Amino acid sequence: MHNLVPSVGELNADRSNFRFGVLPSTPKRHGACDFKVDFKARVVEPRDEVKGMFARVYFYMHDRYDLSMSDQQQRLLMAWDKRYPATAWEFERDRRIAKIVGYSNPFVVGTRQWTRGHRNTADGIVTPIPAGHRALRPASSAQATPDTTNSTPVGAVLGNRSSKVYHLPQGCPGYARVSAKNRVHFQSEAKARAAGFRKAGNCR
Structure with a gap:
């Protein structure tokens, strides 16, 4: 739950x-959302208010489940952890989760x-993870489940009125x-562009 x-x-x-x-x-x-993504470089930058929390969640997941982290990511997240310390809400959130788990x-x-070169405790590992699987990254949030009860007609181009981004039924994860x-x-797509929408950057 600390990762959700x-x-x-x-x-x-x-x-x-x-x-x-x-x-x-x-x-x-993404409209008013303060979030940046460089699809070509495969890099994202969240808003300042959550950078520290992201760092501490990543530290927790890597330490507890014995995941590897590059030196570059370690240095960046250590800087975010220091610059954006835990807020009153983050402490309260931790308290509520701890009460459950x-x-x-x-x-x-x-x-x-x-610290750089951190040695993981692997507290959450019951069976050791094979070395070849340790580079997996934990998700930054709960994965969304497709809405099958309110589906979009097959073949339709679907736009997001908030972000002004459109998606195709095939090849677009969003x-x-x-x-x-x-x-x-x-x-x-032509009608979507004419309405001021642009194609989602992660469409393949």
Whole structure:
């Protein structure tokens, strides 16, 4: 539960498993959401308010489940952890989760600190993970489940009125994750572009 956070489906899809970074010259792509993604470089930068929390969640997941982290990511997340310390809400969130699962995130409550070359405790491992699988990244948020009860007609181009991004039914991971209130249907990509929409950057 320490790794689960609410997320806009489209942002979660665009975030994919990209590494974190700083993108000063990259424009925002998601309307009013302060989130940047460079699809070519496979880098994302979340808003300042959650950078510290992201760092502490990553420290927790890598330490507890014996995952590897590049030196570059370690240095960046250590900087975010220091610059954006845990807020009152982050402490309260940790307290509520600990009450359910039985333990806190030690990187939030301060009983453990991440340093370069950190040696993982692997507290959450019951059966050792094969070495070839340790580079997997934990998800930054709960994965959205496609809405099968309010599906979009097959073949329709689906726009997000909030972000002004459109998705295709094939090859666009965010197609099924657009919330019902933001859905706009178009008969073709040309009509979507004419209405001021642009194609989602993660469409293949």
